[in-house]
Amino acid sequence: MTEQFSPSPLFERVERARRRKRKFKDTQITLAHGSGGRAMHELIEGLFLEYLRNPLLEALEDQAVFEIGNGHGPFRLAFTTDSYVVTPIIFPGGDIGKLAVNGTVNDLAMSGARPLYLSAGFILEEGFPIDNLKRILASMRAAAEEAGVAVITGDTKVVQRGSADKVFINTAGIGVIELPVKLSASNAQVGDKVILSGLIGDHGTTIMIARGELELETEIESDAAPLHSLVQEMLEEAAFVASIEAIHCLRDPTRGGVATTLNEIALSSEVCIEIQEDRIPVREEVKGACEILGLDPLYVANEGKLIAIVSAEVAEPLVHRMKKNPYGRDACMIGEVTAEPQGIVAMRTGFGGTRIVDMLVGEQLPRIC
Amino acid sequence: MTEQFSPSPLFERVERARRRKRKFKDTQITLAHGSGGRAMHELIEGLFLEYLRNPLLEALEDQAVFEIGNGHGPFRLAFTTDSYVVTPIIFPGGDIGKLAVNGTVNDLAMSGARPLYLSAGFILEEGFPIDNLKRILASMRAAAEEAGVAVITGDTKVVQRGSADKVFINTAGIGVIELPVKLSASNAQVGDKVILSGLIGDHGTTIMIARGELELETEIESDAAPLHSLVQEMLEEAAFVASIEAIHCLRDPTRGGVATTLNEIALSSEVCIEIQEDRIPVREEVKGACEILGLDPLYVANEGKLIAIVSAEVAEPLVHRMKKNPYGRDACMIGEVTAEPQGIVAMRTGFGGTRIVDMLVGEQLPRIC
Numbered sequence: 001m002t003e004q005f006s007p008s009p010l011f012e013r014v015e016r017a018r019r020r021k022r023k024f025k026d027t028q029i030t031l032a033h034g035s036g037g038r039a040m041h042e043l044i045e046g047l048f049l050e051y052l053r054n055p056l057l058e059a060l061e062d063q064a065v066f067e068i069g070n071g072h073g074p075f076r077l078a079f080t081t082d083s084y085v086v087t088p089i090i091f092p093g094g095d096i097g098k099l100a101v102n103g104t105v106n107d108l109a110m111s112g113a114r115p116l117y118l119s120a121g122f123i124l125e126e127g128f129p130i131d132n133l134k135r136i137l138a139s140m141r142a143a144a145e146e147a148g149v150a151v152i153t154g155d156t157k158v159v160q161r162g163s164a165d166k167v168f169i170n171t172a173g174i175g176v177i178e179l180p181v182k183l184s185a186s187n188a189q190v191g192d193k194v195i196l197s198g199l200i201g202d203h204g205t206t207i208m209i210a211r212g213e214l215e216l217e218t219e220i221e222s223d224a225a226p227l228h229s230l231v232q233e234m235l236e237e238a239a240f241v242a243s244i245e246a247i248h249c250l251r252d253p254t255r256g257g258v259a260t261t262l263n264e265i266a267l268s269s270e271v272c273i274e275i276q277e278d279r280i281p282v283r284e285e286v287k288g289a290c291e292i293l294g295l296d297p298l299y300v301a302n303e304g305k306l307i308a309i310v311s312a313e314v315a316e317p318l319v320h321r322m323k324k325n326p327y328g329r330d331a332c333m334i335g336e337v338t339a340e341p342q343g344i345v346a347m348r349t350g351f352g353g354t355r356i357v358d359m360l361v362g363e364q365l366p367r368i369c
Numbered sequence: 370m371t372e373q374f375s376p377s378p379l380f381e382r383v384e385r386a387r388r389r390k391r392k393f394k395d396t397q398i399t400l401a402h403g404s405g406g407r408a409m410h411e412l413i414e415g416l417f418l419e420y421l422r423n424p425l426l427e428a429l430e431d432q433a434v435f436e437i438g439n440g441h442g443p444f445r446l447a448f449t450t451d452s453y454v455v456t457p458i459i460f461p462g463g464d465i466g467k468l469a470v471n472g473t474v475n476d477l478a479m480s481g482a483r484p485l486y487l488s489a490g491f492i493l494e495e496g497f498p499i500d501n502l503k504r505i506l507a508s509m510r511a512a513a514e515e516a517g518v519a520v521i522t523g524d525t526k527v528v529q530r531g532s533a534d535k536v537f538i539n540t541a542g543i544g545v546i547e548l549p550v551k552l553s554a555s556n557a558q559v560g561d562k563v564i565l566s567g568l569i570g571d572h573g574t575t576i577m578i579a580r581g582e583l584e585l586e587t588e589i590e591s592d593a594a595p596l597h598s599l600v601q602e603m604l605e606e607a608a609f610v611a612s613i614e615a616i617h618c619l620r621d622p623t624r625g626g627v628a629t630t631l632n633e634i635a636l637s638s639e640v641c642i643e644i645q646e647d648r649i650p651v652r653e654e655v656k657g658a659c660e661i662l663g664l665d666p667l668y669v670a671n672e673g674k675l676i677a678i679v680s681a682e683v684a685e686p687l688v689h690r691m692k693k694n695p696y697g698r699d700a701c702m703i704g705e706v707t708a709e710p711q712g713i714v715a716m717r718t719g720f721g722g723t724r725i726v727d728m729l730v731g732e733q734l735p736r737i738c
Contacts, residue, residue: 044525051510052509052519056521063522064521069438081488084526085526121451123537124398154450155451156409156417164533164534170490172488
């Protein structure tokens with residue numbers, strides 16, 4: 001007599017999610033396709049990747065890493081791009097220019113790269129005030145100086161009034177990976193610890209409040225910040241305590257928030273990520289605003305935070321070291337990597353229960369970055 | 370007795386143009402700021418450069434060239450970006466996807482680089498039909514395959530209906546410069562010859578007709594094409610005949626057309642460029658359409674043509690070699706570089722006269738690429 005295999009409901013969910021990845025049947029673009037969540041992943045994996053497939057794109061990291069050179073001087077370079085369409089373009093704690101520099105600097109930093117050069121492509125709406133453009137350029141200059149990068153090539157397009165909303169900025173970035181890092185969303189290993197670099201939800205909440213649809217007055221500001229120096233210090237610390245390879249994965253939880261980023265890692269590494277709700281630092285004001293706005297801070301975008309998946313033996317010293325960096329002051333361990341169920345993020349709630357934290361579905365926060 | 374210096378009217382014009390470069394007093398963005406012409410140069414030099422200034426950006430070439438590495442393996446890389454906002458997005462001879470790949474490939478090629486990798490950032494309008502997106506992606510794939518490049522990193526943003534016009538695409542590109550080229554818009558030298566790789570005005574005229582404002586039916590198609598193989602053959606030929614450094618400057622005359630590109634070179638190299646009207650190849654159909662549209666083909670955008678400024682001794686062999694490449698079939702010499710008046714492009718007309726060919730002023734052709 002053979003025992004019949006009956007898959008658990010969780011197993012079936014993961015399988016369904018996998019199969020879904022390979023199909024793309026929508027007929028129109030919706031706001032959900034830009035959300036950072038499930039619909040966007042389906043668009044990217046089901047369409048963009050189908051048409052433009054190559055081994056580097058296929059990795060689906062936030063940046064591509066390639067080598068250039070020969071036996072004498074091979075260099076590992078990171079290359080990334082992001083368009084910024086945030087509205088409003090100016091908000092507490094920053095503006096679209098600050099985002100455009102830091103966002104791309106951070107995507108480079110998450111590969112362990114030292115950011116070097118940026119490009120900047122502006123799409124401007126006819127009638128856009130030059131004073132606003134000056135403010136944005138001043139922010140970009142300040143952010144570039146802080147991050148130690150230079151904008152070395154650019155482009156300007158103007159479209160008729162009504163054909164774009166004020167200003168969109170694309171930045172692409174090049175960085176050099178000088179250390180023997182092995183960082184990937186597919187590199188999380190059972191037993192690893194999950195580190196978060198600080199308070200979550202500040203950026204997305206700030207933007208939603210700045211839209212003024214609700215008359216909320218708060219002191220919350222966008223957390224937009226460059227994270228490459230924090231990453232360099234983490235790599236240094238890991239190398240000192242154990243090995244640079246003890247850091248397995250780095251990601252900045254922007255669109256879709258911490259929940260979506262952890263889901264990407266869990267799926268990509270085929271592991272389960274267990275986090276503890278009471279360990280996730282959220283400002284009281286953000287919690288309150290999110291309640292009023294009907295948002296879950298776990299899904300709200302951050303622009304100056306990172307998640308690190310690291311070997312257990314380096315986790316404590318890393319958090320200790322991160323706390324000394326202004327952008328890692330509130331770093332903490334929020335969970336760990338387990339074997340089963342694969343591809344799932346599970347959260348132990350304050351009440352002692354466990355709930356599945358799914359990828360963002362739908363269009364919670366359009367034009368957040 | 371000293372003779373009083375009385376500057377010529379031309380001298381005064383050049384000086385006025387120079388002074389103008391340093392001031393930017395507009396208060397709003399207008400379509401002219403995206404035209405490729407004078408207003409755009411004032412915006413870039415008077416504002417973007419003022420805020421983001423660094424030696425690489427300052428060169429104001431169509432791509433930045435930087436070195437990476439040490440004594441053992443220094444590599445020269447080219448980096449460029451362009452956003453594409455063309456309307457209509459699909460037109461005879463191509464679509465926005467084909468443009469987005471070839472435009473960036475060509476900006477790399479003009480530095481003598483072998484294009485390697487592209488990034489692609491999409492800004493999509495809510496409601497955009499997936500079938501159109503599939504067509505664009507298929508074009509990008511085909512163009513990337515033809516040019517031997519891969520799109521290795523990307524980004525997708527979606528904005529609400531009415532906040533963008535269908536789709537905007539940004540591509541940034543990285544190429545490697547393997548040959549000891551010295552190419553710059555500031556490198557044109559007195560005695561040099563001016564080579565044009567083929568018929569002008571096809572792309573811009575196609576787009577204007579495709580907008581359907583005039584009921585014109587023609588067979589004209591966009592000339593969008595990758596030019597890196599043509600450039601590599603030109604460099605090879607120059608090295609064979611004299612030296613690779615005999616090619617002084619390469620530019621693709623896109624927005625603003627041949628007239629604007631030659632003006633940029635004349636100003637940057639502080640020389641005069643004299644061209645002959647009857648040598649500039651223009652399709653009869655393009656001439657006719659431009660007359661009806663009120664356009665001058667010299668100012669109309671090309672997306673598969675280049676201008677080369679080269680030492681006289683290599684000019685003939687270069688044209689001969691270019692004619693063997695499908696993208697240089699109609700290559701010809703159209704003029705030469707002289708000393709005075711500096712910063713001016715002069716054209717000998719069919720009637721034996723000479724007229725000044727100024728930079729594009731105003732907003733002749735919005736959203737042409």
